[in-house]
Amino acid sequence: MDVTRSLGNGPHAAELHVTDSRGNSTTKTVSFTVGPPPAAGAISVSPTSLKFPGTRRNDTSKPKKLTVKNTGQGTLTGSVGTPTGPFEVTEGGGSFSLAPGQRLTVKVVFGPTAAGPVTGSLPISSSDPAQPMVDIALSGRGK
DSSP states (O other): OOOOOOOOSEEEEEEEEEEOTTSOEEEEEEEEEESOOOOOOOEEEEOSEEEOOOBOTTOOOOOEEEEEEEOSSSOEEEEEOOOSSSEEEEESOEEEEEOTTOEEEEEEEEOOSSSEEEEEEEEEEESOTTOSEEEEEEEEEEO
């Protein structure tokens, strides 16, 4: 049996009545939504790496900035994680929610504890279905 009915966008429910050849019947309620899927946010991060100049051991560099932007049509949610290595987020860390076109500034500092080159990364998770995780490369040199 085919039943066709035009429905407007939005949530709907229908009852389905089924009777088998022995006369047993059951009723199920089926819920569904008509319409396009909700718009998604899209993450853009710039720059994708931060390189810190030589910094004295047990000192802290000047902060470097990166920008997280929502280039999608829906809200972008996510979190700026904890960096690995002797790097620290001083502004813009933790959870975020960005409307389309909105930006978040994240500031990171470098605090080496030894001389020599150091690398790390800063994870940024998001609700962007195409790019749920972005890792920002971090590097510096302790003096």
